[in-house]
Amino acid sequence: MAVETMTHNPADAVAVPAGRARPESQIGLMWRRFRRHRLALVSLWVVIAFYLVALLAEFLAPTDPSAYSARYTYAPPQGIQLFSTSEDGSWRFFPHVNGYATEIDQKAMRRTFVIDPTVEIPVQFFVPSDPYLLAGVIPMSVKFIGVTEARAPFYILGADRLGRDLLSRLIHGTRISLSIGLAGVTLSLFFGIIIGGFAGYYGGWFDSAVMRVVEFIRSMPTIPLWLGLAAALPKDWSALQTYFAITVILSLIGWTELARVVRGRFLSLRTEDFVTAAQLDGASDWRIITRHMVPSFMSHIIAAATLAIPGMILAETALSFLGLGLQAPIVSWGTLLQDAQNIRTLATAPWLLTPGICVVVIILSMNFFGDGLRDAADPHGR
Amino acid sequence: MLRFISGRLIAMVLTLWAVSFVAFAIIQLPPGDYLTTYVATLSANGDRVDPAAIEALRRQYGFGEPYLVQYWKWITGIVTRGDFGQSFEWKAPVTTLIWGRLGNSILLEGLAVIVMWLVALPIGIYAAVRKYSLGDYLATIGGFIGLAIPNFFFALILMYLTFVWFGETLGGMFSPEYETARWSFARLWDFLSHAWAPILVLSTAGTAELIRILRANLLDELKKPYVTTARAKGLSEFRTILKYPVRVALNPLVSTIGWLLPALVSSSVIVSVVLNLPTAGPLLLRSLTSQDMFLAGAIIMLLGVLTVIGTLVSDLLLAWIDPRIRYGSK
Numbered sequence: 001m002a003v004e005t006m007t008h009n010p011a012d013a014v015a016v017p018a019g020r021a022r023p024e025s026q027i028g029l030m031w032r033r034f035r036r037h038r039l040a041l042v043s044l045w046v047v048i049a050f051y052l053v054a055l056l057a058e059f060l061a062p063t064d065p066s067a068y069s070a071r072y073t074y075a076p077p078q079g080i081q082l083f084s085t086s087e088d089g090s091w092r093f094f095p096h097v098n099g100y101a102t103e104i105d106q107k108a109m110r111r112t113f114v115i116d117p118t119v120e121i122p123v124q125f126f127v128p129s130d131p132y133l134l135a136g137v138i139p140m141s142v143k144f145i146g147v148t149e150a151r152a153p154f155y156i157l158g159a160d161r162l163g164r165d166l167l168s169r170l171i172h173g174t175r176i177s178l179s180i181g182l183a184g185v186t187l188s189l190f191f192g193i194i195i196g197g198f199a200g201y202y203g204g205w206f207d208s209a210v211m212r213v214v215e216f217i218r219s220m221p222t223i224p225l226w227l228g229l230a231a232a233l234p235k236d237w238s239a240l241q242t243y244f245a246i247t248v249i250l251s252l253i254g255w256t257e258l259a260r261v262v263r264g265r266f267l268s269l270r271t272e273d274f275v276t277a278a279q280l281d282g283a284s285d286w287r288i289i290t291r292h293m294v295p296s297f298m299s300h301i302i303a304a305a306t307l308a309i310p311g312m313i314l315a316e317t318a319l320s321f322l323g324l325g326l327q328a329p330i331v332s333w334g335t336l337l338q339d340a341q342n343i344r345t346l347a348t349a350p351w352l353l354t355p356g357i358c359v360v361v362i363i364l365s366m367n368f369f370g371d372g373l374r375d376a377a378d379p380h381g382r
Numbered sequence: 383m384l385r386f387i388s389g390r391l392i393a394m395v396l397t398l399w400a401v402s403f404v405a406f407a408i409i410q411l412p413p414g415d416y417l418t419t420y421v422a423t424l425s426a427n428g429d430r431v432d433p434a435a436i437e438a439l440r441r442q443y444g445f446g447e448p449y450l451v452q453y454w455k456w457i458t459g460i461v462t463r464g465d466f467g468q469s470f471e472w473k474a475p476v477t478t479l480i481w482g483r484l485g486n487s488i489l490l491e492g493l494a495v496i497v498m499w500l501v502a503l504p505i506g507i508y509a510a511v512r513k514y515s516l517g518d519y520l521a522t523i524g525g526f527i528g529l530a531i532p533n534f535f536f537a538l539i540l541m542y543l544t545f546v547w548f549g550e551t552l553g554g555m556f557s558p559e560y561e562t563a564r565w566s567f568a569r570l571w572d573f574l575s576h577a578w579a580p581i582l583v584l585s586t587a588g589t590a591e592l593i594r595i596l597r598a599n600l601l602d603e604l605k606k607p608y609v610t611t612a613r614a615k616g617l618s619e620f621r622t623i624l625k626y627p628v629r630v631a632l633n634p635l636v637s638t639i640g641w642l643l644p645a646l647v648s649s650s651v652i653v654s655v656v657l658n659l660p661t662a663g664p665l666l667l668r669s670l671t672s673q674d675m676f677l678a679g680a681i682i683m684l685l686g687v688l689t690v691i692g693t694l695v696s697d698l699l700l701a702w703i704d705p706r707i708r709y710g711s712k
Contacts, residue, residue, distance in 0.1 A: 216400050219640070221647035221689055224666060224682045225404070231670035231678070232411030314532050318652055321534055322667055337535065341656070343551050346542045353542070356535035363530040 033376040040372020043365035054175040061168035062146045069163035074349045075113050077158040096120040121152045158351035169331050176332040184312040187251040192258025200266025214256040230324040239330045261304040265297040299377035307370035310363040394694050405683035406453050409675040467676030476680045487661040494584035502589045506596030528590035533649040537583045537656040552579050553658040583653050588642050599631035633704045639696035644689050
């Protein structure tokens with residue numbers, strides 16, 4: 001409660017409608033300001049939806065992401081039909097997907113798939129499946145959506161070179177790509193707060209040294225550096241080891257921006273009256289930092305961290321796309337896009353570009369959400 | 383001014399030294415030394431390995447000696463003889479491989495910077511002067527999308543669309559018949575018909591950023607009293623805006639080159655891989671996957687040097703147009 005009153009800015013108090021007896025919490029005030037930002041609010045829901053997909057990947061994905069089927073190489077997206085029409089023109093509600101018919105393209109001497117509208121495969125929600133562990137802990141044996149007919153093709157977004165379901169792979173890739181963004185930012189935040197905090201609070205030679213290093217790292221082109229570091233990872237590392245190594249590599253450069261933000265905040269707060277008051281009261285440095293300074297700029301740091309996540313996701317996607325990031329058995333948006341690298345594949349299977357759309361959507365929403373959060377966290381904003 | 387320049391030059395030399403250290407660290411990262419790998423591949427291919435030649439190489443690069451000694455041998459070779467070492471994969475000195483490709487990188491990045499400015503200037507001014515107009519909103523939306531779309535994804539989409547619409551395959555910088563021809567109008571035309579795609583992809587994110595900054599700067603400037611005075615004195619609207627506010631708003635924009643450049647160099651690496659351009663990017667990727675470390679180190683070092691020099695140029699440019707920086711306390 002002491003912190004609450006300390007950090008309460010006069011500007012905040014104005015936002016509380018008159019006649020209210022109980023002062024609103026800082027979070028409540030932020031939420032109120034944030035809600036006025038329509039775009040940010042919509043983006044928040046989009047971000048939540050993406051993270052839910054990541055969390056419930058096994059439940060939402062219709063098939064196993066590595067289940068392949070040579071019969072359906074590059075099968076085009078089926079799309080879900082909600083209604084079925086019979087010959088006499090009447091229709092009924094019957095969610096289904098259409099089967100495939102194969103045609104031989106005489107010119108290219110290739111097998112191509114066409115959607116066969118006469119074959120209707122019923123689609124159902126909550127279909128029973130082989131038992132699996134949701135998020136690695138909860139045992140389940142039901143999938144959100146699927147077909148009940150055994151061995152019937154079910155490729156809402158199409159199939160890849162090995163006849164694997166793109167939708168399932170996309171959903172599992174979402175988990176990896178989003179979590180690597182989150183993990184990378186958490187690690188960067190850890191380094192950023194410690195290094196930037198020390199630099200900002202104590203100043204002096206440590207501060208100038210840190211700032212030179214930050215400037216230097218930020219003046220380097222990142223992709224060549226990342227590539228150089230990622231190429232040094234041993235090839236025989238397990239998927240998990242590579243995953244963590246890539247996270248560390250990304251945050252080796254990612255911490256600089258956050259350290260700069262933290263340092264700036266520390267510098268500007270160091271001379272505030274409430275910090276001086278605490279110092280005169282004989283509070284220890286540790287207490288001043290953790291009880292007085294950090295709570296008053298935590299919201300800014302969270303906003304800055306949110307704005308750093310898109311960069312991490314982009315970096316992972318770019319690295320994996322170039323083949324030096326996450327490697328094949330791991331499914332991420334970057335490794336998925338790697339399949340779409342040459343024009344021949346793109347011409348046969350343009351649906352392989354869908355992971356890219358996911359990247360654009362999540363980055364846009366993260367940016368809008370972060371912007372809204374930053375505005376809401378600013379006590380002097382209107 | 384002289385004082386300012388010399389200060390920046392000293393800072394640049396220090397930065398370059400740091401760049402060389404980072405590049406060397408990356409050379410050293412992979413386990414084992416490349417000479418061992420080199421000998422192994424030679425023997426595997428059935429080539430005869432001349433122990434004397436290997437021993438000479440080993441002495442030249444100081445393998446087995448402390449890192450600092452190796453670094454010293456490497457860096458003195460570069461500074462005194464322009465010798466970046468040997469590419470083991472191509473069996474040629476690194477210098478013969480990289481200069482042409484680096485030239486292509488600089489050409490593309492330079493053109494991208496020019497396009498960025500040419501496009502961002504009028505749009506940014508328009509967006510600020512006609513605030514909240516349809517054009518302003520379009521510029522804002524376009525800017526957000528331009529920033530959010532990963533450049534390699536943009537390149538892929540461009541490749542797909544040109545293939546579907548025009549039946550052409552994007553890629554490369556020249557048609558085969560112009561590859562080694564001398565510069566002429568026909569060759570220039572051929573170059574432009576290839577280069578528009580990478581330049582478009584490379585400049586999009588930067589353009590979006592420049593428009594945003596220019597718009598914000600100009601909006602601040604337009605509110606100032608001197609603009610009202612100029613208008614009251616009967617200056618034409620065109621001159622009122624272009625004569626002073628735009629010039630003032632340009633200053634911070636020049637300083638953005640410093641951090642636009644690293645991003646540009648980064649994205650040119652990945653875009654070149656997608657569009658198969660003969661720049662330093664694909665060579666870097668290849669050398670890294672085959673652990674041809676002297677080549678990779680040289681490219682990383684030169685890309686870093688390129689960025690540092692570009693930043694220096696933008697700093698000097700800024701000091702030249704803005705006396706506050708030239709004579710400032712800094």
